Amino acid sequence: MNSNIQRLYEIAQKPSRKIIxxxxxxxLDGLDIALCTYQGSGLQTKVTVDEFETIPFSEEVKNEIRKIFxxxxxxFEQLCLLNPWIGNLHAEMINAFLQKRNIPNTEIDLIASHGQTVFHAPKIQHAKANFPNATLQIGDGDHIAVKTGIITLSDFRQKHCAAGGEGAPLAVYxxxxxxxxKNKNRILLNMGGISNFTFLSxxxxxxxxxxxxxxxGNTIMDALMQREYGLPYDEDGAKASAGTVNKSLLEALKDHPFFTKELPKTTGPEVFNLAYLANAQKTSNTQSETTENILATLSLFTAETIADAIKQLPSGDHPNEVFMSGGGMHNPAIVNKLKALFPKTTFLKTDDIGINGDAKEAVLFATLANEAIVGGHTDFGKRGGVPSVTMGKISFPN
Ligand SMILES: Nc1ncnc2c1ncn2[C@@H]1O[C@H](COP(=O)(O)OP(=O)(O)OP(=O)(O)O)[C@@H](O)[C@H]1O
Ligand SMILES: CC(=O)N[C@H]1[C@@H]2OC[C@@H](O2)[C@@H](O)[C@@H]1O[C@H](C)C(=O)O
Known part of the structure; x- marks a missing residue:
């Protein structure tokens, strides 16, 4: 037996596993790294986040990614070069993360790497009848495995597409x-660049x-902050909170077929970007609005479109607790508007049920890797076309 297969077999049988x-x-803010300990799998999964850090990307890194993002x-050459370059970069960040904490790489059983999404193209978006749902994450897993010496699972989204999904959101798993x-209907709301939620019955x-x-989520606001002020985001929603919502602009922003398509659905910055904002400003004749008013309007756009989607749940399913995660939960300009739209609902963070909201998506991929190696027996049901599949490709260090 190949010694790598032997090692995987041993990892699968360990009573507990360390997965990054x-x-x-x-x-494009940085790489979220969550070092987790797993026991069990499936609905018996027990996970603790032992260490977590977001290592920011330098401006050079962001600019290289923005060339294709x-x-x-x-x-095409840039795409080809970035694939191993991002793999190596992520590997160096993991090595530094472990070194800083005096944890030898040999103590880690697996790495679960999402990679960098560079393009997301579900059928509803590309509208090319002969082509399937497609999505592309780069940052090659072999490079991560070789540079860290740790078995790496990567490229999780392709199996989801192959099995009939759009490649996202994977958070549901x-x-x-x-x-x-038991007995608690829950909504887990993640507000990153794009917002999504999971409904748990x-x-x-x-x-x-x-x-x-x-x-x-934040994607258009971030892009506007970058363009107008050279800043990555509107810290604590300060600028949005100083502005006033422009109702005509809000209506124009909400006028897109994505919002009338039935759930579940996925999207990305390919649709929601500065060109989308410019078009909405043109159709609503609001080109001369101040940046603060635009940010106020965009934050309500985020909150209202989240609320509109949640309100599509059958009324009996509607939970009275929403658990937030992702960077948007730190933005009061979004969160206060959401709270106003759901006055009877309590807004908490996933921190309140055991997982740091900033780490949640990194933990998701560690959980998928745990399932790929140890689990694989859970029925995730079919509602919303969620396929029950094992995700992630395995890269060995040698
Ligand atoms: N203190 C803060 N005030 C306002 N916004 C914040 C704050 N902290 C983080 N954010 C927002 O959160 C964003 C980062 O969120 P996160 O890391 O969850 O996104 P992501 O994982 O890159 O996106 P996605 O989940 O859509 O892929 C920042 O770009 C910013 O817009
Ligand atoms: C293609 C892609 O990278 N999608 C991301 C993005 O960020 C948020 C939202 O859009 C979600 O669909 C997804 O990520 C999370 C982790 C998911 O798959 O659940």
Missing amino acids: GLMAGTS AKKEIE GDYLIFSE GDLDSEKVFATDTGT
């Missing part, structure tokens, strides 16, 4: 295993569980 989950999201036309609780019925993107 990685997420590099659409905000969510663009229809790119230099981890959320169902980690956050389900209190009767633990996997057929009822599903996740969907709702539209923007």
Whole structure:
């Protein structure tokens, strides 16, 4: 037997495993690294986040990614170069993360790497009848495995597409295993560049569980902050909170077929970007609005489109607790508007049910890797076309 297969076999049988989950999201803010300990699998999964850090990307890294990120036309050479370059970069960040904590790489059983999404193209978006749902994450797993010496699982989204999904949101798998609780209907709302939520049913019925993107989170606001002020985001929603919502602009922003398509659905910055904002400003004749008013309007756009999607749940399913995660939960300009739209609902953070909301997506990928090696027996149901599949490709260090 190949010694790598032997090692995997041993990892699968260990009573507990150390798995590093990685997420590099659409905000391009940095690499989320969560070192987790796992016991069990499926609905018996027990996970603790032992260490967590977001290692910011330098401006140079962001600029290299922006050359191809969510663009229809790119230099093909740049895509080819970035694939191993991002793999190596993520590996160096993991090595530094472990070194800083005096943890030898040999103590880690697995790395679960999401990679960097560079383009997301579900059928509803590309509208090319002969082509399937497609999504592309780069940052090659072999490079991570070789540079860290740790078995690496990567490229999780392709199997989801192959089995009929849109490649996202995958959050439903981890959320169902980690956050389900009997007799509690729950919504887990992640507000990153794009927002999504998972609905968990209190009767633990996997057929009822599903996740969907709702539209923007911070992506347009971040891009506007970058363009107008050279800043990565509107810290604590200060500028948005100083502005006034422009109702005409809000209506124009909400006028897109994505919002009338039934749940679940996915999207990305390929749709929600500065060109989208410019078009909405043109159709609503609001080109001369101040940046602060635009930010106020965009934050309500995020909150209202999240609320509109949540309100599509059958009324009996509507939970009275929403658990937030992702960077948007730190933005009061979004969160206060959401709270106003759901006055009877309590807004908490996933921190309140055991997982740091900033680490949640990185933990998701660690959970998927745990399932790929140890689990694989959970029925995730079919509602919303969520396929029950094992995800992630395995890269060995030698
Ligand atoms: N203190 C803060 N005030 C306002 N916004 C914040 C704050 N902290 C983080 N954010 C927002 O959160 C974003 C990062 O969120 P996160 O890391 O969850 O996104 P992501 O994982 O890249 O996106 P996605 O989940 O859509 O792929 C920042 O770009 C910013 O817009
Ligand atoms: C293609 C892609 O990278 N999608 C991300 C993005 O960021 C949020 C939202 O859009 C979600 O659909 C997804 O990530 C999370 C981790 C998911 O799959 O659940």
